[in-house]
Amino acid sequence: xxxRPMASASPLPxxxxxxxxxxxxxxxxxxxxxxxxxxxxxxxxLARWNDPVRGPIPPSVFIPLAERSGLVGTITTLMIERALxxxxxxxxxxxxxxxxxxLSAESLAAIHLPEAIGRAIAAAGREAxxxxxxxTESVLMKRPxxxxxxxxxxxxxxxxxxxxxxxxxxxxxxxxxxxxxDEIKIDRQFIETSVEDRNSQIIVxxxxxxxxxxxxxxxxxxxxxxxxxxxxxxxxxDSAQGYFVAKPMPPEAVGAWIEEWQVTRPAAHPAAAVDVxxxxxxxxxxxxxxxxxxxxxxxxxxxxxxxxxxLNGQEALESVGRERPSLVLLEMRLPVLDGEGFVADLRTRxxxxxxxxxxxxxxxxxxxxxLNVAGSIAKPFxxxxxxxxxxxxxxxx
Numbered sequence: 001x002x003x004r005p006m007a008s009a010s011p012l013p014x015x016x017x018x019x020x021x022x023x024x025x026x027x028x029x030x031x032x033x034x035x036x037x038x039x040x041x042x043x044x045x046l047a048r049w050n051d052p053v054r055g056p057i058p059p060s061v062f063i064p065l066a067e068r069s070g071l072v073g074t075i076t077t078l079m080i081e082r083a084l085x086x087x088x089x090x091x092x093x094x095x096x097x098x099x100x101x102x103l104s105a106e107s108l109a110a111i112h113l114p115e116a117i118g119r120a121i122a123a124a125g126r127e128a129x130x131x132x133x134x135x136t137e138s139v140l141m142k143r144p145x146x147x148x149x150x151x152x153x154x155x156x157x158x159x160x161x162x163x164x165x166x167x168x169x170x171x172x173x174x175x176x177x178x179x180x181x182d183e184i185k186i187d188r189q190f191i192e193t194s195v196e197d198r199n200s201q202i203i204v205x206x207x208x209x210x211x212x213x214x215x216x217x218x219x220x221x222x223x224x225x226x227x228x229x230x231x232x233x234x235x236x237x238d239s240a241q242g243y244f245v246a247k248p249m250p251p252e253a254v255g256a257w258i259e260e261w262q263v264t265r266p267a268a269h270p271a272a273a274v275d276v277x278x279x280x281x282x283x284x285x286x287x288x289x290x291x292x293x294x295x296x297x298x299x300x301x302x303x304x305x306x307x308x309x310x311l312n313g314q315e316a317l318e319s320v321g322r323e324r325p326s327l328v329l330l331e332m333r334l335p336v337l338d339g340e341g342f343v344a345d346l347r348t349r350x351x352x353x354x355x356x357x358x359x360x361x362x363x364x365x366x367x368x369x370x371l372n373v374a375g376s377i378a379k380p381f382x383x384x385x386x387x388x389x390x391x392x393x394x395x396x397x
Contacts, residue, residue: 010061010065011051011054011057011061011062011065013065013068013069013071015051016049016062016065016066016069016071017069017071019049019051020071020074020075020078024049024050024051024052025047025048025049025062025075025078026047026048026050026082026250026251027045027046027047027048027079027082027083027086027251028045028046028048028248028249028250028251029043029044029045029046029083029086029099029248029249029250029251029254030043030044030046030241030245030246030247030248030249031043031044031241031245031246031257031261032044032100032219032239032240032241032245033239033240033241033245033261033265034238034239034290034291034294035220035229035232035233035237035238035239035240036233036238036294036297036298037294038261038265038266039290039294040094040097040258040261041096041097041098041239041290041291041294042097042098042099042100042132042290042291043083043087043090043097043098043099043100043254044099044100044101044102044134044241045079045080045082045083045099045100045101046059046102046248047059047062047063047075047078047079048248048250049062063075067104067105067106070106072104072106072107073104073106073107073110075104076101076102076103076104076106076107077116077120079101079102080101080117080120080131081120081123081124083099083100083101083131084099084120084121084124084126084130084131085124086099086251086254087099087126087130089255090254090255090258091130093255093258094258095288095311096288096289096290096311097130097290098129098130098131098132098160099130099131099132100131100132100133100134100160100162101131101132101133101134102133102134102135102136102164103133103134103135103139104139105139105142108135108139108140108142108143108146108147108150109142109143109146113150113154114150114153114154114157117131117133117154117157117159118157121159127158127335128157128158128159129158129159129160129288129289129333129335131159131160132159132160132161132162132182133154133159133160133161133162134161134162134163134164134185135147135151135161135162135163135164136163136164136165137163137164137165137166140163140179147179148178148179148180151179151180151181152180155180155181155182155360156360156361158333160182160183160289160291161180161181161182162181162182162183162184162185162219163176163179163181163183163184163185164185165185165187165221166184166185166186166187166207167186167187167189167190167203167207176214177214180360180361180380181216181380182216182217182289182291182292182379182380183211183216183217183218183219183238183291184207184211184216184217184218184219185218185219185220185221185241186204186207186208186218186219186220186221186237187221187222188221188222188242189222190203190204190207191204191220191221191222191223191228191232191242192222192224192228194228194231194232195227195228195231201231201235204220204232204235204237205235208235208236208237209236212236212295212299212383213382213383213384214380214382215379215380215381215382215383215385215386216380217238217239217291217292217294217295218237218238218239219237219238219239219240219241220232220237220239220240220241220242221241221242222241222242223240223241223242223243223244223245224242224243224244225244226244226266228242228244229244229266236298238291238294238295238298239291239294245261246261280304280305280306281305281306281326281327281394281395282305282306282307282308282323282324282325282326282327283300283305283306283307283308283325283326283327283328283329283390283394284307284308284309284310284316284319284320284325284327284328284329285297285307285308285309285310285329286309286310286311286312286313286315286316286328286329286330286331286334286339286342287309287311287329287330287331287334287358288311288312288331288334288335289331292379293309296329296386297309299383299386299387300390303387305390305394308323308325311334311335312334312335312336312337312338313334313336313337313338313339313341313342313345314336314337315336316328316330316337316342317337317342317345317346320346320351320353324351324353325353326353326354326394326395327353327354327355327356327374327390327393327394328353328354328355328356329356329358329377329390330342330343330355330356330357330358330373331358331359332357332359332363332367333359339357339359339367340367340371343355343371343373354373354374354393354394354395355371355373355374356368356373356374356375356376356377356389356390356393357371357373357375357376357377358376358377358379358381359376359378359379360378360379361378361379362378364376364377364378364379365378374393375389375392375393377389
């Protein structure tokens with residue numbers, strides 16, 4: 001929808017300061033959903049300023065003003081605090097739901113950024129896994145070494161990190177390989193033309209394949225209609241954001257949209273819905289990150305495995321009680337009952353099932369040794385590494 005024209009000349013820094021103090025800059029939320037099954041994964045918080053005189057002021061106007069005035073860090077902090085506060089009732093309805101906030105160059109340059117993010121999460125009474133941060137390529141490349149250090153520290157406390165607007169900047173593939181992010185968001189300029197333009201389609205297919213090989217989940221921005229959605233599904237893209245799913249909406253509209261989406265979302269991918277022959281190995285994925293679960297699930301289903309999932313150790317115990325899996329892929333950092341508690345309870349009950357620890361960095365191998373389990377795989381992982389690990393340890397139970 002076109003932005004309403006402003007009543008007069010561009011706003012001044014003092015007007016933006018006054019708007020921030022008066023609470024007139026608020027988050028609107030645009031959902032990101034799993035393409036394979038339509039599950040709601042996260043809500044991106046986008047700053048909106050509605051001036052009582054001028055009306056809605058476009059972000060393309062007030063964000064550059066905030067950058068020039070040294071106020072963009074204030075907006076970033078406000079978005080994080082508001083998003084974490086708003087998340088509570090939505091997460092009760094959708095366990096594992098996250099909020100995502102865009103991180104500016106000024107914020108990323110702050111020396112104590114990870115500590116500040118950690119304090120905001122603690123003050124909101126949330127766990128770090130419920131927050132995602134989106135950083136554009138151009139911002140990451142302004143100070144690449146500090147960016148990498150900050151990303152590593154943020155992920156070490158459980159915050160998810162995405163590269164936003166991928167394809168518009170100038171990061172090298174080598175740097176992309178070294179940067180420990182969780183997901184890549186393909187810029188809308190490639191997505192919007194992907195149905196009609198063969199070159200755009202080739203770029204999207206290639207980026208999806210590359211990211212999957214590097215262990216990144218892929219989000220498509222600017223998904224405007226069902227044709228684009230279906231193409232992305234065929235190209236094995238993981239999740240989608242755009243007007244086909246929902247326009248950015250104020251916090252009070254999110255609850256009703258969640259109810260509507262549960263009814264109107266596109267049908268599940270046939271490969272996800274089909275009942276695979278019971279003779280195939282069953283893999284239990286225990287992870288509270290829906291994007292990662294969706295990625296692994298899609299890879300394994302396409303290779304003929306049966307898959308079941310659990311968000312925490314308690315759900316995993318219940319799943320094992322219903323049907324013994326051939327293999328458990330286990331994230332250690334889980335709510336309710338963590339990975340160590342899950343393994344202890346399994347052994348107390350005398351249940352012997354192959355376990356592969358699946359967590360970030362060198363801690364995966366550490367936990368595998370400590371718990372004396374079958375193996376480990378470090379996030380982010382390559383698809384062929386995941387497949388080889390599952391093939392090695394999964395046998396028909």
